[in-house]
Amino acid sequence: MASGSVIENLSTRKLCFLLLSLAVAQAVFFAVGALLAPVPSSSMEFEMVKCSDKTRGASGEWFYVRPQNCDLIEDLSTYTPQSFDLREIVFVAQMPHARSGLQLEYSPWFQFLLGLLHVEVEYSDHFKYVAGASLKLEVRMGVRSLAEGPEEWREYMETNVTRTLECTIDKNKRSEGNTYDCDTLDLFELGSNNYPFYLMNIRIPIDREACIRDASSPNCQIGKINSLNLVAIHQNGGFTMVWLWLKTLLSPIVIAAVYWFNRRLSLLPRQKLLLEKAILSLGVALIVLDAPIEWVSLFTKLPCLLLLSDLRQGLFYTVLFSFWLIFAGEHLIDDPQLNNLWSYRMNLSLVAVASLSLLIYDMAERGMQLADPFYSIWSSETGSAIAYISIYVALLCTLAYFAFLFYKIVVVWNSIRRKRAAHLYRTSENRRLKVEGVIYRFKFLMLFTLLCSALTIAAYFMRQFGEASLHGDSPDDSIMTHSTSAFFTGTFGMWNIYVLLLIAMYAPSHKEYAGSEGLVDESEDLISGERVESNLLTTFLKPATD
Template sequence: MAGVVLENLSWKKLIILGVFLLLLLLTFFLIGGLIAPAPSNVIYITGTKCIANRTHLDHDKWFIPRGHNEMCDQIWSFDDERVEKEIITASQIVFSFWIPHPKEGGQLKMYRWFQTLLGVLTLDIKYDPKNPVTDKAKLQLDARIGYRGADDDPKDWKLLAQSLEERQLDCAMDEAIEGYHYKCDILQLFELGSVHYDYYLVNIRLPTFDNSDVNAGIGVLEDLHLVVIHQNGGFTKVWLSMKTVLFPMILALLIWYWRRITQLERPPSLLEKTLFVLGIALSLLNLPMEWLTCWLYLPFMLLVGDIRQGIFYAVLLSFWLIFAGEHLMDQVERNKLVMYWKHLSAVGFGCLCLFIFEICERGIQLTDPFFSVWVTDVGANLALTFIVLAGVAACSYFLFLCYMIFKVFRNISAKKSALPQMSKARKKYYMGLIYRFRFLMALTLVCAALTVIFFIISQVSEGQWKWGDDGIHLEYTSAFFTGVYGMWNVYVFGLLCLYAPSHKVITVTEDTDQSQEETVQLTHIPSEASALASDSQPMETSALHPSEGSILQGFMSKQAAD
């Protein structure tokens, strides 16, 4: 890559740009920390115990926990005397959950801003020595989800999904004492990629049969709680506004960048193309297509969002590789994607693994919200395999990257010692390369470090429960999300600005043409080559780069001929 804006920018302008980007970054953090609420919220609903008809069990009926006429026949607890009197059996019990619950005397409504709905079950299983939880007990759930608009008839619930699911119970107890609750792992129930309707109704039965093991050995169930996690509407609003502002900004910059490249006389280099692709991937991520969910029913938005994020990270990782490769300064002609196939295949393979996993989990959830690969043993093993493979790919990627960066630094130190002897043009060329590389390294490291730090802070602050929040209340998790998202935007923004080809190309020697490079080296400064050879001998003799070696050989033969 020839001269870029970064090299030709005065310190003053660079500082102004840096301060501007830093302020932008700070704004993103503060937006998340002060304006946005926590990214997600929990609705905790304890199941209402409705009673179905004993003979035909009302399998197609909706059991509604509240309402004047439509309220189901219910009992407060299983100790109710009605249970014995009316011989109510376990198969008759329907746990009913109306999402969301009432508040301040009125029924709340779900908002389309909530984006996603994730339902998990927690169980209150009482220890009873006569009826304990057996090893590897399985819970069979006959679950249905219905929906209804606020203005619809109160009885008019429509079916969204229905399934007979099995979940592995994982319950433990420190000390078996009668009356205590088991500590049971939460069970995933469903995941919806879109919150399009006002109300949701979940009906769950735990069927039992006299002559089968279904739902035997699950202990004494006292209560079933449905914990519904949704994205906060306020957070979605802030998030979408951010995207809406960032999208045109990055897009405009991208257009400016591409025009710069097309104005060049030479075809664009690989690095320039990669940077452009990175910009496109970011714009794709920024594209605020979630606005559509305000009007349309788009359950695939969750999947699309994940894929967009995956694409961005894949391109970012590839960009780092190619950037390091293009700054190796070992005179090997790369500039072609094929040269990086080994390194990039690690990225590609890892992404493919995650993509397959994603399609299996969230793709299938589009048709069956109750599905999860984790609930069956085969599925869990398969999913784990893909994740481990992706992990291996990530590890090999980082090894590749670290090795390349190490090589770049070794070459830099070699080149640096040779710098004083170089011609002005060559010196400028190498110094530019070194400067560019160091600048990006520093920027990337800062961004990566900040990501990790904020991730840790948000995780720690999530785990702690603060009592009585006085003073300024910072929402760490939101700040983490908006901040990190903003940071990578700022990062790409900075790269597009600073690594765009500069107009101020004057010097002749900044041509990347290799043969010309060699002639420059051979004709102008014979002393430099020998200095280079002697300086870098101890560490470079073994790993002498073929091109450099050939230069030396050429130089020797030329001298001999002379």
């Protein structure tokens, strides 16, 4: 008597019930995102108030507007500065807004806070703007808690920020009073939202001597600036709540399933097969992804939350992409290479290079932002070159990977079709019926794999494109600020369903069948060299020896 995996021994009735249950669960995930979760992110725009500081920063005081501590400058075009360096002009944004007489506040449920800056440059024949001008800002960020008074601001960060100001204007608008169309600049990004109130004080100083020595020095070619507009983007608290509860409910289920799968494998009188190890690794990666560590950020400061989320997502993508190659390859690989991870070294190298490239970019960007939230890898030529190289290398490897994966799946599919029509398993009615059932189940898994890979690719590029759009000129048009919640929750649920289905289908079965000895005997001629115990479909797809 011998036992196989669940995919071989599960009855059709139980299999249909399992698949129906998973289909209902998948529909629930999409419905939760569509009906319960708001859009992932929201934005709030601030036209920065202009204040006059006669001490030019020597006093160290904060300037704010609620309650007002600001010598207001109504219009910069009519304002006469007392000094050339312009440090007496302070641009002020107090976040969040007050609405209907009530002061709004940020919440830890918002998870992150992204600040973008739009500079309004007026065309001037006297103060000329030069393309690619270097803009240097002296920035102070203040914070206060609910327990502190409206005037008790504490310094969170003081730094100098340098960005490249890229602006364009039509030829027919090059006259006094018209404004340039300038790219939006990244200002800051906080990986967690730890304070209810934030205050920004920004100065744009000009060094006369530096401009005389070198006209391309910071702020010497930025033209005539009329105003600054700050856009603050945060994750919606309602979306965070739905996302967290999904993780909290799924996490123990996945942990229990992985534990059960590993225990079943450990009871077998053999070592784990490569495919089983790959499924186990995928389950562990899903546990890491599902872990609801965001709960911690609601009660304590966790500035590395955004970086941790990226690293967990990257780990899951890496293991998932690697698994797909092994899943397809283990049913086609030649006998001497059976159950050997080294035989996949060339295939997995694409995944490794892409993952490493994105890891370098992530650590260079969000890793540095842990120490300085105003840091941007795009603010220097060297940093921009590193970022572009990392992204392009990852993109090329990803495209090559999916082309190769599609090829592997096509080969597997054709092998099933050819073998099914051959006489290989027709010598025994028991064997024919057994393999027929397994083939249908494997085809379903392969179709589910194709669907999962397609939605995973879409989710990956939607997230990357959406986050890039948040940093672009029209953050309100980003897909992250539109109704994509159902897609994200649905895809997240699909990953969990896919991994749970693999665990359920490839776990060793406790059932034994009277005809199983005959099946083993008939498969012996299919395996050359050292005999390796594997599931029936893998054995079936092996090329017959002469």
